[in-house]
Amino acid sequence: MMTENLTLNMNAYLPLRDVVFHTLREAILKGDLKPGERLMELQLASRLGVSRTPIREAIRMLEQEGLAVTIPRKGAEVAKMTLKGMEDVLEIRESLEELAVKLACERITPEQLKKLWEVKESFEDCIRTGEVKRIAEADVLFHDVIYEATANPKLVSILNNLREQIYRYRVEYLKDSGNYPMLICEHKAILEALEERNIPKAIERMRAHVANQAAAVREMIERQE
Amino acid sequence: MMTENLTLNMNAYLPLRDVVFHTLREAILKGDLKPGERLMELQLASRLGVSRTPIREAIRMLEQEGLAVTIPRKGAEVAKMTLKGMEDVLEIRESLEELAVKLACERITPEQLKKLWEVKESFEDCIRTGEVKRIAEADVLFHDVIYEATANPKLVSILNNLREQIYRYRVEYLKDSGNYPMLICEHKAILEALEERNIPKAIERMRAHVANQAAAVREMIERQE
């Protein structure tokens, strides 16, 4: 049974389909809507106080993002993530994070480098507070700055999509405070390589960083099963 | 003015949204619906003989695939591809084609290798006929077999999406028969490296193959502008 309190953030002028899309997306990523849970149009419509039309359009969008799966005439449900599926995502992500950091090396602006230092500091602050949610956000922000520095919006959107798919599991990784010292160190190392614009070094360090996360996520999923 | 004859391939049991989606997708890739052309719901609905509902859902799907762009309360139009956008796609594609061929080296089965030889032969046959459409299909098939050999469906779907976005321009490349000898040679070289399971060699050859196509597409777009 679903007991969560889904509410719409009625930002006035966005079409309802977009508001519903963002709401459901958040709910899936936060785990309020669990993998395998059915997304029934009438139920969601009444819970969100809209008609079925915007719900259906939002589901079509979630579907293309890989967050929902629709079976014709049966309905949609929250996508389940298998160990294999996770491995697949991590495999691609390793490749594209390396591309991203390579491009960032070539294209990052002084302003973006400055921003990255600030974000790195803020990440360390968040770790000192120990609040997992803020740590996760700061970590996301660090990578976001690098993504932006690639000046390749299409790449940014693919990387964001891949991150989204492992989000639920990655948060667990960040709950283990034993990982914090290494994380701080890795971020620092990547940032330094970017500052030197040393592509091989940056790629190597990013590879290690992503590989560590990947290993942790894999371990976590195996533990779950 | 749109004068094309869009007709639905009424495959009975697929929901209309999927039929409409595939129809519009094809029309965009073939160039029947041109970049910047508006996708008006009522017009498409009457042309395809369905109501607005499946049209709208199909548009939401096209949107997430990057083939259409929607401006709220204004409507959707076929996505325009800029030179920059194309460069961005090619950049990612180079990286992921290398990943794909690496994974294929590790995972390709004897059956898939056999299939790849057949497809290579068929590609050469098609080139002898000189029919561009068949050549394009055979070329797509060659890469498809490699994609499948990665055993990573998520990667396959991203690569297909990237290919889709440059499809319109890539066809032009295949119209120039001067490129055929090199294409045949490159396919052969990649296939041999796969057969040897020589990862560095396969990656290097795929890199060259994609780089050639990329260069040609870039040149084509610059000529267009």
Add this chain to the structure above:
DNA sequence: CCTCTGTATTTTGTATACAATATGCATTAT
């Protein structure tokens, strides 16, 4: 006890009605 079948109910698929917004054009004021 199990399976099959028919029926009521739920849920999705599609069409359509109505509302809100944007657009185009003629008209008016400057």
Add this chain to the structure above:
DNA sequence: ATAATGCATATTGTATACAAAATACAGAGG
């Protein structure tokens, strides 16, 4: 002439109605 205004029209946004299919379940037959 040009810009601003208002109205008619076109188009999208949302809700709802109805159709079709899937599902759940009860009862009949083996």
